[in-house]
Amino acid sequence: MTKKEKKGKMKKLSGLEKWQSERIDITQKRFRIGDYLAEKVIKGVAYLSIAIVFLIFVFVFRESFPIFNTSKPATETQVIAKQDSQETYGAVTDNGSAGQKQETYGAVSDSASKSNTQETYGAVTDQSAAPKETVQAGDSTNSKNKTSDTYTVSAGSGSDDNRSALKSMASKEWVPVSANPRYGLLALILGTIKITLISLLFAAPLSILAALYVSVFANKRMKELIKPTIELLAGFPSVVIGFFALMVLATFLQSVFHYETRLNSFVGGIAMGIAAIPIIFTITEDALTAVPKSFYEASLALGASKWQTAFFVILPAATPGIFAAILLGIGRVFGETMIALMATGNAAQMDLNPFASVRTLAATIGAEMAEVVFGDTHYNVLFLIGSLLFIFTFVINAVAEFYVKGKLMKRIQGK
Amino acid sequence: MSENKIHTENMFLYYSEKMALNNISITIPEKKVTAFIGPSGCGKSTFLRSLNRMNDLIDGVKIEGKVMIDGVNIYDKNIDVVNLRKKVGMVFQKSNPFAKSIYENIAYGPKINGVNDKSHLDEIVETALKNAAIWEEVKDRLGDSALGLSGGQQQRLCIARTLAVNPEIVLMDEPASALDPLSTAKIEELIVQLKEKYTIVIVTHNMQQAARISDNTAFFYLGELIEHDKTKKIFTNPDKKQTEDYITGRFG
Ligand SMILES: Nc1ncnc2c1ncn2[C@@H]1O[C@H](COP(=O)(O)OP(=O)(O)OP(=O)(O)O)[C@@H](O)[C@H]1O
Ligand SMILES: [Mg+2]
Numbered sequence: 001m002t003k004k005e006k007k008g009k010m011k012k013l014s015g016l017e018k019w020q021s022e023r024i025d026i027t028q029k030r031f032r033i034g035d036y037l038a039e040k041v042i043k044g045v046a047y048l049s050i051a052i053v054f055l056i057f058v059f060v061f062r063e064s065f066p067i068f069n070t071s072k073p074a075t076e077t078q079v080i081a082k083q084d085s086q087e088t089y090g091a092v093t094d095n096g097s098a099g100q101k102q103e104t105y106g107a108v109s110d111s112a113s114k115s116n117t118q119e120t121y122g123a124v125t126d127q128s129a130a131p132k133e134t135v136q137a138g139d140s141t142n143s144k145n146k147t148s149d150t151y152t153v154s155a156g157s158g159s160d161d162n163r164s165a166l167k168s169m170a171s172k173e174w175v176p177v178s179a180n181p182r183y184g185l186l187a188l189i190l191g192t193i194k195i196t197l198i199s200l201l202f203a204a205p206l207s208i209l210a211a212l213y214v215s216v217f218a219n220k221r222m223k224e225l226i227k228p229t230i231e232l233l234a235g236f237p238s239v240v241i242g243f244f245a246l247m248v249l250a251t252f253l254q255s256v257f258h259y260e261t262r263l264n265s266f267v268g269g270i271a272m273g274i275a276a277i278p279i280i281f282t283i284t285e286d287a288l289t290a291v292p293k294s295f296y297e298a299s300l301a302l303g304a305s306k307w308q309t310a311f312f313v314i315l316p317a318a319t320p321g322i323f324a325a326i327l328l329g330i331g332r333v334f335g336e337t338m339i340a341l342m343a344t345g346n347a348a349q350m351d352l353n354p355f356a357s358v359r360t361l362a363a364t365i366g367a368e369m370a371e372v373v374f375g376d377t378h379y380n381v382l383f384l385i386g387s388l389l390f391i392f393t394f395v396i397n398a399v400a401e402f403y404v405k406g407k408l409m410k411r412i413q414g415k
Numbered sequence: 416m417s418e419n420k421i422h423t424e425n426m427f428l429y430y431s432e433k434m435a436l437n438n439i440s441i442t443i444p445e446k447k448v449t450a451f452i453g454p455s456g457c458g459k460s461t462f463l464r465s466l467n468r469m470n471d472l473i474d475g476v477k478i479e480g481k482v483m484i485d486g487v488n489i490y491d492k493n494i495d496v497v498n499l500r501k502k503v504g505m506v507f508q509k510s511n512p513f514a515k516s517i518y519e520n521i522a523y524g525p526k527i528n529g530v531n532d533k534s535h536l537d538e539i540v541e542t543a544l545k546n547a548a549i550w551e552e553v554k555d556r557l558g559d560s561a562l563g564l565s566g567g568q569q570q571r572l573c574i575a576r577t578l579a580v581n582p583e584i585v586l587m588d589e590p591a592s593a594l595d596p597l598s599t600a601k602i603e604e605l606i607v608q609l610k611e612k613y614t615i616v617i618v619t620h621n622m623q624q625a626a627r628i629s630d631n632t633a634f635f636y637l638g639e640l641i642e643h644d645k646t647k648k649i650f651t652n653p654d655k656k657q658t659e660d661y662i663t664g665r666f667g
Contacts, residue, residue, distance in 0.1 A: 294511035298573070301469060302524040302580050303501030312527065317514045413514045413560055 057390050064384035067162045067377055165377045174348035174359065176368065176378045183381045185388070187348040191265065191358030192334065195344065198269025198354060199276055199333045204326055206273075207281035215288035216296075216310040227285065234278035242342035245271030250343065259355035261345055266354045268344030272336050276329040283328060287321020288314055316413065323404050331393055337366040361385045420445040420584060420614045421466060426480035428458075428465060430473070435461045437638040439480075443631070448606060448615045450625035450646065453635035454661065459618045460508070462635070463586050466616070467503035468496050484584070501528070504582035508589040508618075510569035512561035512576070517553050520561045520572060524580035539579055546609070547575035548601050567598030574605065578613075585609065587617040591624065603628050622662055626650050634658045 013021065171184035207230075214226050250267045259266070291314050299309040315322075340346075345357025346367065365382050372379045421443040428436035436458050443449050451459045461470070468489060470476045482489050489499055512520050521540040530536055540557070544550040549571040553564070561572055570590055577585060587606070591599040606615055606628050619625050625632055626646060633643040634657070642649065642658045653659045 292511070294507065294509060295513055297469065297472065298507065298511045298513065298576075299523070300472070301467065301500055301505040301507075302527070302576065303497055303504075304524075304527045305497050308527045312523065313513055413516070413562075 057387070060383055060386040060390060064380050064382075064387055066375075067165055067380040067384065069162060162377060165381065169381070172350045174364070176372075176381065181378065183378070184348070185361075185385070187350050188359055188361050188364055188385070189388075190350055190352075191344070191348065192360040192362070194265045194352070194354065194358055195269050195272060195340065195360055196330060196333045198265055199271075199273035200326065200329060202270055203273035203276040203280055203329060207277045207325075207329075208284050208322060211281050211284035211288055212310055212315065215285050216314060217306065230278050230281050232278075233274065234282070236275070238275055238336060238338040239342075241271055241275050242339040245274075245339060245343035257355070261355065261357050263343055263345035263357060264355050265344055265358040268340055268358065268360075269354070271339045271343045272333045275336060275339060276332045279332055280325045280329040283325035284318070284322050287318040287325065290321070291317045319409060319413075320405060323400055327397060327400050330396060334393060335362050335389060336360075337362040341366055361389055418444050420484065421616070422481075422483040422486075424481040424483075426465075426478065426482060428461060428470070428479075429477040431475040435638055436465070439640045441633060441640055441643055443614065443616060445614050446610055446612070447630040448610050448617060448628055449631045449633065450629035451616065451618045451633050451635060452620070452622065452625055452661070453641075455620075457635040458638045459635050460588050463505075463588055463616060463618055466584070466586055467500050467505055469500075469505065471496065501580055502582055503584045503586060504577040504580060506570075506574050506577050506585065506587040506590050508592060510566060510573050510593075512564070512569050512572050514560070514562060516558050517561045517564070517572065518557040521576050521579045524576060528580065543575040543579035544572075546578050546605070547571045548605050549575060567594045567601075570594060570598070571602065571605075574602070578609075582613065584614045584616065587615065589618050589620065592620065599624070622650075634661060636661070 165181070165183050168182040169185045171182055172187050173182045173184040174187055175182045175184075210226070210230065214223050218226065245267055246263070249271060250262050253267055253270070254262055257266070295313050295317055296309055299313045300306075304312070340360040340363035344360065344363065346359045346363060347357035348359040348364075349356060351358075365385055368378070369382055372382060419442050422441070424440050426436060426439040427434065439462060451463065453459055464470045465478060465482060466484070466489075470478070478490060484499075484503065487494070513523065515523070518540055521543050522536050525536060525539050530539065541550065541554075544553060549568060552568060553559075553572075561569065564572060570593070574585075574587075574590065591602050594602065603624060606617065609615060610630075617625075617629065629646045631643065632646045632649040634641045634649065634653075634655075636657055642653060642655045644654070649658060650662060653662065659665075
């Protein structure tokens with residue numbers, strides 16, 4: 001009834017009259033259902049994303065957890081391992097048939113792979129070809145079956161095994177598939193850090209200077225040419241970059257620097273740097289462009305040259321963004337698997353020489369996860385590596401957030 | 416030394432095709448305060464910016480005619496623009512301190528000009544801050560970010576920053592437009608002091624301010640210079656009707 005009356009009244013008034021005649025009531029708190037729902041949905045999405053990240057971490061870490069269990073005999077693992085023996089057969093036979101070779105691809109300390117660059121390269125192909133070989137071998141002989149049995153037993157022998165695995169992690173040797181498996185993480189960690197440093201030293205200055213040029217110096221046409229070109233690189237699948245590094249870059253760099261091993265951390269670092277450049281470039285460029293134009297004008301009005309303005313005013317003002325860019329670049333290199341597999345030589349060794357082959361954490365997971373025995377110590381260790389990658393990234397971000405943004409920024413931009 | 420610091424003759428300025436300054440001929444004397452007044456959009460800022468070639472930064476700006484400073488045409492081919500801007504400093508309408516500490520804001524100009532000695536820099540910073548009447552307020556917090564200062568303090572900091580490079584001419588584009596009366600008074604006092612050493616050109620919308628601090632006043636309208644004379648004359652007995660209308664507020 002009242003509604004109808006209101007409607008009738010409204011029709012008489014024109015739109016503008018109605019708008020002007022409306023009184024604003026502030027005494028009644030209104031419940032705005034649309035706002036309320038939208039807010040809740042957005043909130044839910046935000047929490048969900050946090051939850052997903054957290055759950056991934058929990059899952060990865062849980063899979064690695066059994067190796068910390070050094071008291072309880074791991075019968076469960078043993079059973080699973082035995083049941084799965086048919087499945088895991090492939091990987092195991094491989095070990096039996098090519099035992100010596102398998103060990104060498106892990107640690108270059110062996111004479112075979114040290115001798116010749118061509119052979120290191122050969123080992124990589126060998127590894128990828130391994131599954132094919134073993135499928136054929138599967139049906140053929142009984143003796144191999146036997147080796148597989150003994151192996152499974154030794155792998156699942158429980159707490160003792162875990163204890164020795166844990167102990168071996170602090171060692172330098174990564175020989176996961178052997179009668180006496182050693183899971184030395186140190187060489188892998190060192191390799192990852194080495195590669196990250198090399199690629200950052202290569203990519204960060206290049207991309208930051210390129211971004212500085214594009215945002216401050218380049219005229220419109222140059223800008224429109226350079227920016228999309230570099231950003232196009234971001235769309236390159238890393239397998240393509242890896243392939244390029246493997247076939248072209250490695251040969252080229254070797255002919256320039258005359259080092260011994262063809263695939264090494266230097267080649268891998270450069271290749272990963274190529275993958276990181278578009279990321280660092282894009283974010284740095286955004287940060288530089290976001291610096292107020294008034295800074296630029298003020299500096300020029302003080303009699304500064306363009307270069308001085310760019311370097312002493314614009315670059316410092318954009319430091320938070322540039323740090324974010326570098327962090328993302330680190331993240332990219334850290335987790336990069338394909339390029340690492342293809343271009344670094346994949347030999348886990350403690351060697352600070354940039355021209356020595358390395359094996360990264362991510363590449364280790366990528367190379368071995370498909371062939372590992374489910375629930376085995378090796379399997380757990382691979383997941384532990386996954387957790388490590390997670391934790392490292394987290395720590396780097398935390399350090400950047402609290403130290404760099406807190407202290408360094410104050411030093412550059414005043415308290 | 417010529418008494419005429421700045422001198423333009425038949426100067427035109429175009430933004431792309433649009434004419435913004437129409438046949439400006441003016442002579443600005445040395446060590447005096449000259450005020451530019453006129454309604455919004457009449458080209459005051461444009462003219463000011465063309466005196467230290469800040470308009471070079473805008474695409475499509477074309478300038479015709481002569482702009483002479485100390486008898487040299489600053490739009491000649493072999494003019495060093497970087498040194499020109501050192502000689503002709505500028506304070507902008509919106510205060511624009513760098514995202515650096517107060518000290519670094521002032522020290523930046525001398526540093527890029529090759530002053531590296533710490534004690535010398537300290538001296539320059541202190542003098543500049545004192546000249547800009549802000550020293551007492553910031554002397555205990557020179558390491559703090561300049562962005563944490565109030566608007567009025569930021570503007571005086573920008574003036575100090577300009578003074579620190581020791582220019583001969585200081586261009587000020589409405590330096591007090593966003594300030595409270597107290598800060599404005601401080602800046603006005605400062606400008607009057609500064610004319611002992613510098614030639615000052617100031618754009619202002621505040622008639623009383625122009626009357627208080629300037630020796631000469633120029634009235635711009637629609638890109639043209641209507642009248643330029645002693646401030647007293649402009650404010651008491653202008654030649655042109657347009658000037659009188661604008662000053663008395665009878666302007667449409
Ligand atoms: N970058 C630009 N590109 C194109 N036209 C411009 C540009 N800057 C100013 N103009 C035009 O030139 C004319 C003069 O502008 P200017 O900024 O010099 O005015 P003003 O007198 O300083 O005004 P106000 O008192 O509002 O600051 C205006 O019509 C303006 O629209
Ligand atoms: Mg203006």
